[in-house]
Amino acid sequence: MPRRPMHMSEAAKAALRSAFQKLRTDLHAPKAFPPTVLEAADAAAHAPRLPDKDATHLPLFTIDLPTSKDLDQAMYLERRSGGGFRVYYAIADVAAFVAPDGALDTEAHKRIVTLYFPDGKVPLHPPALSEGAASLLPYQTVPALLWQHDLDAHGEVTASHVSRALVRSRDKLDYAGVQHAIDSGTAEEPVALLRDIGTLCEAVEAARDGISLTLPDQEVTFEDGSFRLSYRAPLAVDGWNEQISLMTGMAAARMMLDSGPGILRTQDTAPPQEVTRLRHIAQRLGIHWPPRLSYAQLIRSLDPHDQKHAAFLHEAAGALLPKSDYKSFRDHDHIPDQTGHAAIAAPYTHCTAPLRRLVDRYAGELCVAACDGQAPPDWVLAALDDLPNTMTKAKGGAADRRSVDLVEAAVLMDRVGGVFDATVIDTDEEENPPNRREGQVQMADPAVVGRVTSADVDLELGASVRVRLERAHPAFPDRERKILFSLVRE
Incomplete structure (x- = not known):
């Protein structure tokens, strides 16, 4: 189930440093990169594969945490002259730096994902790439996979395309700053349009019965020898920003299903008995769930700051949003029976975070090939069969869950x-x-x-x-x- 994002004060991190180190040991989290991998990263940082297309004229911007350096996505939003909107969405082109079967590629297949712990992270790629040459940092010209989505006036995507291009982000924004600028009316139009487009996309999501769970962030401090836990309400901009990523993941899935080879992120719907059980829980919690109201509609009506609503969300997320899987296919004759993602209510794939997730590099290559009308690279096709199994070995979910369990135990230890x-x-x-x-x-x-x-x-x-x-x-x-x-x- 989705976990609450966690933020810790430096004092709290210091007090739990040994516990987090033990957790990393228990999870067999990777340690320092081998010297050969670091050397390969330094070499790749100075000699990436550069595309012919130049899109550095686009004034892209990123939205992330203030301290983040591994920036996978940058965007630029504009109105179309005939009505509707255009979204430019640049994704870091990791394949421009990582050679198939080389030292960087081999190490990435061992790590699979970036592991996040409250006191730090264990990166998928060496910082020379993930926080340097391959990152969409401001005022840095880098290779990227540049998506273009055209939307109508109602927020429906009418066309999508992706190609390799050189890009140059103009600004590194953070969530709180963007929210303030939009709310105060001081945001420039490309930033202000995030609210317009995001709100429309949320309405489209609701119409298809998609589900977005919004849980408050956990804030952990350490004062007078005791840990304290509080909650911070999520910002609307978090959801609007997520809609751009979801838009791209759905477009990528459609491309793969149309072109042949692909890898999807799938999720089954919950069995009827789970829905019946949750209706019983809702009744006991005093939550009104009319017979004709869908689960997705109910979720959107709940307040995660209300204790009984939060209790229902915790149980419902695990019960009605089963674990997601990856499914790959080589052609139209082998498309899996299950192609949809229950929470998103559409076919979907991971393709927007290649600096932090291995599978996204492969999905991006498949989409570029589909748009070019070319066969995917041999190294992508060769990995398709084993890639779903590789991704199931990722420890990101375990790191999240056990970090939260550890911190919550610390909060309660003096009670x-x-x-x-x-x-x-x-x-x-x-x-x-x-x-x-x-x-x-x-x-x-x-x-x-x-x-x-x-x-x-x-x-x-x-x-x-x-x-x-x-x-x-x-x-x-x-x-x-x-x-x-x-x-x-x-």
Whole structure:
């Protein structure tokens, strides 16, 4: 399920540094790049494959965190003379630097994704590329895959195309600054159009029953020897920016399905019994879910700052948004039966973050070849069969989940023995044999999830309960649960 983005103060990072280091060890996270890989990165940084097309006239800009240097995407937005909009979306061209089967490529296949931890990251590519020569940093001329999307006045994409081009970003913007500029009316039109286009795309998403979960960011501080957890409301610009990426991922999937070879990010719909179970939870939480209201429509109506809504979102995301898969195909005769992504409600692929995710480099190559009317490079076709299996080995999700578990345990470690209000969000009744004496609860304040056990009564989904915190420690082995509650009989 989607996790809340986490931000930590420097004091909090320092207090948990040894715990995060142990987590990296437990996950067998890669350490420093081998000298041969660093040497190859330095050489590639000075001799990339440059495209013939020059698009440096486009005043592109990036939107990311203020401290980010691995900038995968840059955009420029404009109105079309006949009505509607045009989106230029530049994606870092990693293939211009990474030679197939070379030292950089071999190392990237071992790492698969960039791993993010609250105190730092383990990058997919050496910083000389990911934070330097291949990054879309401002005032740096770099090779990119330049997408062009034409939209009508309602936000529907009418045409998409991608080609290699030299680009030059003019500005590095951050989310808070863009939000303020748009809200205050001081944003220049290419930036201000992000709200217009993003809002229209969100309406299009709603019409096709797509789902975007918006959870508040976690803010963790360390003061007077104790950790504190608070929440920061997400900005509207986060969602508008995401719509540009989703637009590109859907366009790329359509190109692949039309042209032949491809790799898709797929997700099945939830079985009917899960929907029935969640309707029961909603009822117990006091959430009105009319029979004809779809799950996607319900999600858009909820407030993640409301404790009961947050409890429902936590359970619903895992139940109705099953784990996504990658599926590849070589031609139209071998397109998989399942091509759609349930949450997006359309075919979709990952193609907008090649500095941080291995599969995106291959997806980008497939789309460029499709637009050129050419066969994809041999090195791309050779990797297609094994690529889905390779991506399943990525540890990004585990790093996210276990980082959050670790920090939440630290937040609660000085409150062991305390009694708290909570909501039952899961039980083990589907185990073999069924067990309704164990499950998960979400505390009311802070909104932390933990394992719960009941000595003599069954747990009821959606029930409001009182629980005692029996254990909370960031260094406790994961197999023993870092956070454990017991049900309090009143």
